[in-house]
Amino acid sequence: MMDFISLPKIELHAHLSGSISRQTLHEVWSHKTLTNTLTPPSLSDPLVEMPEGKHDYDLKTFFPLFSSYIYSLVSDLWALRYTTLAVLDDFQADGVVYLELRTTPRAIPSAGITKQLYVQTILDCIDEFEARDGCKLRTKLILSVDRRNTLEQAEEVLDLCLAFRDKGVVGIDLCGDPACVDNLETFTPVFQRAKQEGLKITLHFAEAEVSGTEEELELLLGWRPDRLGHVIHLSEGVKKKVVERRGMGLELCLSCNVHAGMVCGGFEGHHFGEWWKVEEVVVVLSTDDVGVFGSPLSNEYVLVAKHFGLSHQEICDLARRGIDVIFGDEEEKERLRRIMWNE
Numbered sequence: 001m002m003d004f005i006s007l008p009k010i011e012l013h014a015h016l017s018g019s020i021s022r023q024t025l026h027e028v029w030s031h032k033t034l035t036n037t038l039t040p041p042s043l044s045d046p047l048v049e050m051p052e053g054k055h056d057y058d059l060k061t062f063f064p065l066f067s068s069y070i071y072s073l074v075s076d077l078w079a080l081r082y083t084t085l086a087v088l089d090d091f092q093a094d095g096v097v098y099l100e101l102r103t104t105p106r107a108i109p110s111a112g113i114t115k116q117l118y119v120q121t122i123l124d125c126i127d128e129f130e131a132r133d134g135c136k137l138r139t140k141l142i143l144s145v146d147r148r149n150t151l152e153q154a155e156e157v158l159d160l161c162l163a164f165r166d167k168g169v170v171g172i173d174l175c176g177d178p179a180c181v182d183n184l185e186t187f188t189p190v191f192q193r194a195k196q197e198g199l200k201i202t203l204h205f206a207e208a209e210v211s212g213t214e215e216e217l218e219l220l221l222g223w224r225p226d227r228l229g230h231v232i233h234l235s236e237g238v239k240k241k242v243v244e245r246r247g248m249g250l251e252l253c254l255s256c257n258v259h260a261g262m263v264c265g266g267f268e269g270h271h272f273g274e275w276w277k278v279e280e281v282v283v284v285l286s287t288d289d290v291g292v293f294g295s296p297l298s299n300e301y302v303l304v305a306k307h308f309g310l311s312h313q314e315i316c317d318l319a320r321r322g323i324d325v326i327f328g329d330e331e332e333k334e335r336l337r338r339i340m341w342n343e
Protein backbone atom coordinates (compact mmCIF):
# COMPACT_ATOMS: atom_id res chain seq x y z
CA MET A 1 0.00 0.00 0.00
CA MET A 2 1.41 3.36 -1.01
CA ASP A 3 2.12 5.90 1.71
CA PHE A 4 0.05 8.83 0.47
CA ILE A 5 1.11 11.12 3.31
CA SER A 6 4.85 10.65 2.64
CA LEU A 7 4.26 11.16 -1.10
CA PRO A 8 5.54 14.74 -1.67
CA LYS A 9 2.57 16.74 -2.94
CA ILE A 10 1.70 20.09 -4.48
CA GLU A 11 -1.46 21.93 -3.41
CA LEU A 12 -2.56 24.76 -5.70
CA HIS A 13 -6.18 25.42 -4.78
CA ALA A 14 -6.64 26.02 -1.06
CA HIS A 15 -8.61 28.94 0.41
CA LEU A 16 -6.99 30.09 3.64
CA SER A 17 -10.15 30.61 5.71
CA GLY A 18 -11.66 27.36 4.45
CA SER A 19 -8.51 25.42 5.28
CA ILE A 20 -8.65 26.09 9.02
CA SER A 21 -9.48 22.86 10.84
CA ARG A 22 -12.36 22.69 13.28
CA GLN A 23 -9.92 21.89 16.05
CA THR A 24 -7.98 25.09 15.32
CA LEU A 25 -11.21 27.12 15.20
CA HIS A 26 -12.18 25.54 18.49
CA GLU A 27 -8.84 26.61 20.00
CA VAL A 28 -9.45 30.17 18.83
CA TRP A 29 -12.95 30.06 20.30
CA SER A 30 -11.64 28.71 23.64
CA HIS A 31 -8.93 31.38 23.83
CA LYS A 32 -11.43 34.12 23.11
CA THR A 33 -13.90 32.73 25.61
CA LEU A 34 -11.23 32.65 28.32
CA THR A 35 -10.02 36.14 27.55
CA ASN A 36 -13.54 37.57 27.18
CA THR A 37 -12.84 38.69 23.64
CA LEU A 38 -15.44 36.62 21.81
CA THR A 39 -17.73 38.82 19.69
CA PRO A 40 -20.55 38.26 19.87
CA PRO A 41 -20.06 36.54 23.26
CA SER A 42 -22.82 34.08 22.34
CA LEU A 43 -20.87 32.71 19.32
CA SER A 44 -21.12 28.94 19.51
CA ASP A 45 -18.23 26.47 19.76
CA PRO A 46 -16.95 25.44 16.31
CA LEU A 47 -17.15 21.80 17.33
CA VAL A 48 -20.89 22.33 17.89
CA GLU A 49 -21.48 24.66 14.94
CA MET A 50 -19.54 22.41 12.54
CA PRO A 51 -19.48 18.95 14.17
CA GLU A 52 -16.59 16.65 13.17
CA GLY A 53 -17.81 14.46 10.34
CA LYS A 54 -20.27 17.01 8.96
CA HIS A 55 -19.14 17.77 5.42
CA ASP A 56 -22.38 18.12 3.52
CA TYR A 57 -22.26 21.87 3.03
CA ASP A 58 -23.79 22.80 -0.31
CA LEU A 59 -23.31 25.99 -2.25
CA LYS A 60 -26.22 27.61 -0.39
CA THR A 61 -24.97 26.87 3.13
CA PHE A 62 -21.24 27.05 2.39
CA PHE A 63 -20.66 30.74 1.62
CA PRO A 64 -22.56 32.15 4.63
CA LEU A 65 -20.38 29.97 6.87
CA PHE A 66 -17.53 32.43 6.29
CA SER A 67 -19.34 35.75 6.54
CA SER A 68 -21.55 34.78 9.46
CA TYR A 69 -19.26 32.51 11.44
CA ILE A 70 -15.59 31.83 10.61
CA TYR A 71 -14.79 35.53 10.10
CA SER A 72 -16.24 36.28 13.54
CA LEU A 73 -13.62 33.98 15.04
CA VAL A 74 -10.71 35.08 12.85
CA SER A 75 -11.27 38.72 13.71
CA ASP A 76 -7.97 40.04 15.05
CA LEU A 77 -4.23 39.78 14.46
CA TRP A 78 -3.71 37.09 17.06
CA ALA A 79 -6.37 34.81 15.50
CA LEU A 80 -5.19 35.51 11.95
CA ARG A 81 -1.63 34.54 12.89
CA TYR A 82 -2.68 31.55 14.96
CA THR A 83 -4.93 30.09 12.26
CA THR A 84 -2.53 30.80 9.37
CA LEU A 85 0.36 29.05 11.16
CA ALA A 86 -1.94 26.12 12.01
CA VAL A 87 -3.01 25.80 8.36
CA LEU A 88 0.64 25.70 7.23
CA ASP A 89 1.36 23.10 9.89
CA ASP A 90 -1.56 20.95 8.75
CA PHE A 91 -0.48 21.02 5.10
CA GLN A 92 3.11 20.18 6.03
CA ALA A 93 2.00 17.29 8.26
CA ASP A 94 0.06 15.91 5.30
CA GLY A 95 3.19 15.81 3.13
CA VAL A 96 2.56 18.93 1.09
CA VAL A 97 5.92 20.34 -0.08
CA TYR A 98 4.63 23.25 -2.15
CA LEU A 99 1.49 25.22 -1.39
CA GLU A 100 -0.23 28.08 -3.11
CA LEU A 101 -2.60 29.45 -0.56
CA ARG A 102 -5.26 31.89 -1.70
CA THR A 103 -7.21 34.41 0.28
CA THR A 104 -9.51 37.39 -0.17
CA PRO A 105 -7.87 40.47 1.38
CA ARG A 106 -10.09 41.42 4.30
CA ALA A 107 -10.04 44.63 6.32
CA ILE A 108 -11.06 44.22 9.97
CA PRO A 109 -11.62 47.79 11.19
CA SER A 110 -12.58 46.72 14.74
CA ALA A 111 -9.06 45.29 15.11
CA GLY A 112 -7.29 48.05 13.19
CA ILE A 113 -6.49 45.67 10.33
CA THR A 114 -6.34 47.08 6.82
CA LYS A 115 -6.28 44.84 3.74
CA GLN A 116 -2.61 45.65 3.44
CA LEU A 117 -1.89 44.55 7.00
CA TYR A 118 -3.99 41.42 6.45
CA VAL A 119 -1.79 40.37 3.52
CA GLN A 120 1.44 41.42 5.26
CA THR A 121 0.52 39.35 8.33
CA ILE A 122 -0.05 36.21 6.29
CA LEU A 123 3.23 36.69 4.45
CA ASP A 124 5.00 37.17 7.80
CA CYS A 125 3.51 33.89 9.04
CA ILE A 126 4.81 32.14 5.91
CA ASP A 127 8.32 33.55 6.45
CA GLU A 128 8.25 32.58 10.09
CA PHE A 129 7.08 29.06 9.27
CA GLU A 130 9.70 28.55 6.58
CA ALA A 131 12.47 29.67 8.94
CA ARG A 132 11.71 26.77 11.27
CA ASP A 133 14.19 23.91 11.45
CA GLY A 134 13.49 21.14 8.97
CA CYS A 135 10.67 22.96 7.20
CA LYS A 136 10.11 21.35 3.81
CA LEU A 137 7.00 23.28 2.86
CA ARG A 138 7.32 26.31 0.58
CA THR A 139 4.25 28.54 0.36
CA LYS A 140 3.22 31.27 -2.07
CA LEU A 141 0.15 33.47 -1.89
CA ILE A 142 -2.61 34.16 -4.41
CA LEU A 143 -5.04 37.02 -3.73
CA SER A 144 -8.69 36.51 -4.59
CA VAL A 145 -11.19 38.84 -6.16
CA ASP A 146 -14.65 37.94 -4.86
CA ARG A 147 -17.47 37.88 -7.42
CA ARG A 148 -19.39 40.28 -5.19
CA ASN A 149 -16.59 42.87 -5.35
CA THR A 150 -17.01 46.24 -7.01
CA LEU A 151 -14.53 47.33 -9.65
CA GLU A 152 -12.74 49.44 -7.03
CA GLN A 153 -12.41 46.49 -4.67
CA ALA A 154 -11.08 44.29 -7.45
CA GLU A 155 -8.56 47.00 -8.40
CA GLU A 156 -7.48 47.06 -4.78
CA VAL A 157 -6.82 43.31 -4.84
CA LEU A 158 -4.68 43.70 -7.93
CA ASP A 159 -2.79 46.64 -6.39
CA LEU A 160 -2.04 44.48 -3.35
CA CYS A 161 -0.83 41.63 -5.60
CA LEU A 162 1.57 44.03 -7.30
CA ALA A 163 2.70 45.66 -4.06
CA PHE A 164 3.53 42.29 -2.51
CA ARG A 165 4.69 40.37 -5.57
CA ASP A 166 8.34 40.37 -4.52
CA LYS A 167 7.35 39.21 -1.09
CA GLY A 168 5.49 36.03 -2.01
CA VAL A 169 2.31 36.90 -3.90
CA VAL A 170 2.35 35.07 -7.24
CA GLY A 171 -1.13 35.36 -8.69
CA ILE A 172 -4.69 36.60 -8.70
CA ASP A 173 -7.89 34.52 -8.46
CA LEU A 174 -11.59 34.98 -9.06
CA CYS A 175 -13.69 33.20 -6.44
CA GLY A 176 -16.90 33.60 -4.44
CA ASP A 177 -20.48 32.46 -4.76
CA PRO A 178 -20.99 31.30 -8.38
CA ALA A 179 -24.60 32.44 -8.15
CA CYS A 180 -23.28 36.02 -8.50
CA VAL A 181 -22.94 36.25 -12.26
CA ASP A 182 -23.79 39.87 -13.02
CA ASN A 183 -20.58 41.66 -12.18
CA LEU A 184 -18.07 39.73 -14.20
CA GLU A 185 -17.58 42.01 -17.18
CA THR A 186 -16.73 44.78 -14.75
CA PHE A 187 -13.56 42.90 -13.83
CA THR A 188 -12.19 42.60 -17.36
CA PRO A 189 -9.84 45.63 -17.09
CA VAL A 190 -8.49 44.31 -13.79
CA PHE A 191 -7.56 40.90 -15.17
CA GLN A 192 -6.22 42.52 -18.35
CA ARG A 193 -3.92 44.68 -16.27
CA ALA A 194 -2.89 41.66 -14.18
CA LYS A 195 -1.88 39.89 -17.39
CA GLN A 196 0.02 42.91 -18.69
CA GLU A 197 1.90 43.08 -15.41
CA GLY A 198 2.91 39.44 -15.83
CA LEU A 199 0.91 38.21 -12.85
CA LYS A 200 -0.41 34.65 -13.05
CA ILE A 201 -4.18 34.17 -13.22
CA THR A 202 -6.39 31.39 -11.92
CA LEU A 203 -10.19 31.46 -12.12
CA HIS A 204 -13.05 29.51 -10.60
CA PHE A 205 -14.53 28.17 -13.80
CA ALA A 206 -17.96 26.61 -14.41
CA GLU A 207 -18.36 25.66 -10.79
CA ALA A 208 -22.14 25.70 -10.95
CA GLU A 209 -24.62 25.49 -13.78
CA VAL A 210 -25.41 29.23 -13.54
CA SER A 211 -21.73 30.09 -13.85
CA GLY A 212 -21.21 27.66 -16.71
CA THR A 213 -22.90 29.56 -19.51
CA GLU A 214 -21.12 29.88 -22.82
CA GLU A 215 -21.18 33.65 -22.37
CA GLU A 216 -19.45 33.59 -18.98
CA LEU A 217 -16.86 30.99 -19.95
CA GLU A 218 -15.95 32.86 -23.14
CA LEU A 219 -15.50 36.01 -21.08
CA LEU A 220 -13.27 34.25 -18.53
CA LEU A 221 -11.15 32.55 -21.20
CA GLY A 222 -10.70 36.01 -22.74
CA TRP A 223 -8.77 37.00 -19.60
CA ARG A 224 -6.19 34.38 -20.63
CA PRO A 225 -5.99 32.45 -17.35
CA ASP A 226 -3.07 30.14 -16.60
CA ARG A 227 -5.15 27.77 -14.52
CA LEU A 228 -8.83 26.98 -13.97
CA GLY A 229 -10.50 25.72 -10.81
CA HIS A 230 -13.28 23.09 -10.64
CA VAL A 231 -14.18 23.04 -14.41
CA ILE A 232 -17.49 21.21 -13.96
CA HIS A 233 -20.24 22.53 -16.24
CA LEU A 234 -18.51 22.84 -19.63
CA SER A 235 -20.09 22.36 -23.02
CA GLU A 236 -18.15 20.26 -25.52
CA GLY A 237 -17.23 23.45 -27.33
CA VAL A 238 -15.69 25.05 -24.24
CA LYS A 239 -13.87 21.81 -23.36
CA LYS A 240 -12.29 21.93 -26.77
CA LYS A 241 -11.17 25.51 -26.23
CA VAL A 242 -9.61 24.60 -22.89
CA VAL A 243 -7.70 21.75 -24.54
CA GLU A 244 -6.56 24.01 -27.38
CA ARG A 245 -4.95 26.38 -24.88
CA ARG A 246 -2.36 23.63 -24.25
CA GLY A 247 -0.76 23.38 -20.84
CA MET A 248 -3.70 24.80 -18.90
CA GLY A 249 -3.64 23.74 -15.24
CA LEU A 250 -6.91 22.25 -13.97
CA GLU A 251 -7.33 22.38 -10.21
CA LEU A 252 -9.77 19.55 -9.45
CA CYS A 253 -11.32 19.23 -6.00
CA LEU A 254 -13.04 15.85 -5.71
CA SER A 255 -14.23 15.77 -2.10
CA CYS A 256 -15.47 19.34 -2.18
CA ASN A 257 -17.44 18.71 -5.37
CA VAL A 258 -18.93 15.43 -4.15
CA HIS A 259 -19.77 16.57 -0.60
CA ALA A 260 -21.24 19.85 -1.80
CA GLY A 261 -23.35 18.06 -4.39
CA MET A 262 -21.73 20.02 -7.23
CA VAL A 263 -21.32 16.87 -9.34
CA CYS A 264 -23.50 13.81 -9.88
CA GLY A 265 -22.51 10.16 -9.66
CA GLY A 266 -20.24 10.33 -6.61
CA PHE A 267 -16.45 9.96 -6.87
CA GLU A 268 -16.62 7.54 -9.82
CA GLY A 269 -18.66 10.06 -11.76
CA HIS A 270 -16.25 12.94 -11.09
CA HIS A 271 -14.81 14.64 -14.19
CA PHE A 272 -11.31 13.80 -12.94
CA GLY A 273 -11.93 10.57 -14.86
CA GLU A 274 -12.48 12.52 -18.04
CA TRP A 275 -9.48 14.85 -17.72
CA TRP A 276 -6.57 13.12 -16.05
CA LYS A 277 -5.29 11.41 -19.15
CA VAL A 278 -5.76 14.38 -21.48
CA GLU A 279 -2.23 15.31 -22.49
CA GLU A 280 -2.92 18.94 -23.35
CA VAL A 281 -3.96 19.88 -19.80
CA VAL A 282 -2.30 19.45 -16.41
CA VAL A 283 -4.60 18.10 -13.71
CA VAL A 284 -3.68 19.01 -10.14
CA LEU A 285 -5.60 17.46 -7.25
CA SER A 286 -6.58 20.09 -4.70
CA THR A 287 -8.51 20.35 -1.45
CA ASP A 288 -10.33 23.69 -1.86
CA ASP A 289 -11.47 23.94 1.78
CA VAL A 290 -10.09 21.08 3.84
CA GLY A 291 -11.44 22.62 7.06
CA VAL A 292 -14.98 22.36 5.73
CA PHE A 293 -14.86 19.24 3.56
CA GLY A 294 -12.45 17.31 5.78
CA SER A 295 -10.38 15.54 3.15
CA PRO A 296 -6.65 16.32 3.25
CA LEU A 297 -4.68 16.23 0.01
CA SER A 298 -3.22 12.79 0.82
CA ASN A 299 -6.78 11.49 0.90
CA GLU A 300 -7.60 13.02 -2.49
CA TYR A 301 -4.81 10.83 -3.90
CA VAL A 302 -6.23 7.83 -2.04
CA LEU A 303 -9.61 8.57 -3.63
CA VAL A 304 -8.35 8.71 -7.21
CA ALA A 305 -6.29 5.55 -6.70
CA LYS A 306 -9.39 3.82 -5.38
CA HIS A 307 -12.08 5.11 -7.73
CA PHE A 308 -10.06 5.46 -10.93
CA GLY A 309 -7.55 2.66 -10.41
CA LEU A 310 -4.36 4.73 -10.72
CA SER A 311 -1.22 2.65 -10.22
CA HIS A 312 1.68 3.66 -7.98
CA GLN A 313 3.53 5.02 -11.02
CA GLU A 314 0.49 6.94 -12.24
CA ILE A 315 0.06 8.53 -8.81
CA CYS A 316 3.71 9.69 -8.80
CA ASP A 317 3.38 11.02 -12.35
CA LEU A 318 0.15 12.86 -11.49
CA ALA A 319 1.74 14.51 -8.43
CA ARG A 320 4.89 15.51 -10.36
CA ARG A 321 3.07 16.96 -13.36
CA GLY A 322 1.75 19.73 -11.14
CA ILE A 323 5.26 21.23 -11.15
CA ASP A 324 4.64 22.51 -14.68
CA VAL A 325 1.75 24.76 -13.65
CA ILE A 326 2.86 26.21 -10.31
CA PHE A 327 3.09 29.99 -10.22
CA GLY A 328 6.43 29.77 -8.39
CA ASP A 329 9.70 30.38 -10.22
CA GLU A 330 12.17 28.10 -12.01
CA GLU A 331 14.25 27.65 -8.88
CA GLU A 332 11.22 26.32 -7.02
CA LYS A 333 10.40 24.01 -9.92
CA GLU A 334 13.95 22.65 -9.75
CA ARG A 335 13.64 22.04 -6.02
CA LEU A 336 10.39 20.16 -6.59
CA ARG A 337 11.88 18.08 -9.40
CA ARG A 338 14.57 17.00 -6.94
CA ILE A 339 12.31 16.08 -4.05
CA MET A 340 9.17 14.69 -5.70
CA TRP A 341 9.00 10.97 -6.33
CA ASN A 342 9.78 9.67 -9.80
CA GLU A 343 8.49 6.21 -9.05
Ligand SMILES: CNc1ncnc2c1ncn2[C@@H]1O[C@H](COP(=O)(O)O)[C@@H](O)[C@H]1O
Pocket residue numbers: 015016017018063066067102103104105144146175176177178204207256260288289
Ligand atom coordinates in the same frame (compact mmCIF):
# COMPACT_ATOMS: atom_id res chain seq x y z
C1 LIG B 1 -16.86 25.62 -3.49
N1 LIG B 1 -15.62 26.27 -3.52
C2 LIG B 1 -15.46 27.63 -3.58
N2 LIG B 1 -15.94 28.32 -4.64
C3 LIG B 1 -15.81 29.66 -4.69
N3 LIG B 1 -15.25 30.39 -3.74
C4 LIG B 1 -14.77 29.74 -2.65
C5 LIG B 1 -14.85 28.34 -2.54
N4 LIG B 1 -14.28 27.98 -1.37
C6 LIG B 1 -13.89 29.13 -0.77
N5 LIG B 1 -14.19 30.19 -1.54
C7 LIG B 1 -13.97 31.62 -1.26
O1 LIG B 1 -12.99 31.73 -0.24
C8 LIG B 1 -13.49 32.49 0.86
C9 LIG B 1 -12.93 31.99 2.16
O2 LIG B 1 -11.53 32.07 2.19
P1 LIG B 1 -10.70 33.43 2.33
O3 LIG B 1 -11.40 34.28 3.38
O4 LIG B 1 -10.66 34.06 1.01
O5 LIG B 1 -9.35 32.99 2.82
C10 LIG B 1 -15.01 32.33 0.73
O6 LIG B 1 -15.70 33.40 1.32
C11 LIG B 1 -15.25 32.27 -0.77
O7 LIG B 1 -15.36 33.55 -1.31
